[in-house]
Amino acid sequence: xxxxxxxxxxxxxxxxxxxxxxxxxxxxxxxxxxxxxxxxxxxxxxxxxxxxxxxxxxxxxxxxxxxxxxxxxxxxxxxxxxxxxxxxxxxxxxxxxxxxxxxxxxxxxxxxxxxxxxxxxxxx
Numbered sequence: 001x002x003x004x005x006x007x008x009x010x011x012x013x014x015x016x017x018x019x020x021x022x023x024x025x026x027x028x029x030x031x032x033x034x035x036x037x038x039x040x041x042x043x044x045x046x047x048x049x050x051x052x053x054x055x056x057x058x059x060x061x062x063x064x065x066x067x068x069x070x071x072x073x074x075x076x077x078x079x080x081x082x083x084x085x086x087x088x089x090x091x092x093x094x095x096x097x098x099x100x101x102x103x104x105x106x107x108x109x110x111x112x113x114x115x116x117x118x119x120x121x122x123x124x
Contacts, residue, residue: 030084
């Protein structure tokens with residue numbers, strides 16, 4: 001079998017883009033996990049500062065540990081998401097230029113980045 005994949009259709013043509021994007025899904029677990037924590041733990045809280053939680057008329061639910069970790073998790077989500085986004089763009093643009101597979105196949109394989117997170121989420 002030759003290294004030229006331009007004439008191939010089907011699984012051979014999709015193998016490299018899918019494998020690369022699935023591999024990029026492993027570092028993508030960090031920003032997706034952080035975003036999941038922010039949406040499920042930090043946003044539903046009734047308080048958004050320690051002063052608000054200490055006010056005399058406050059009767060809501062406030063977890064001080066979650067309140068304390070919120071800004072750090074927000075920063076970690078932004079930085080790690082930017083890092084993964086740069087990796088995805090560099091890998092998909094760079095490999096698409098070098099390989100004879102074509103940019104459209106690489107672009108259509110980008111959703112496979114989410115596959116490790118989807119598998120992990122279904123196992124929880």
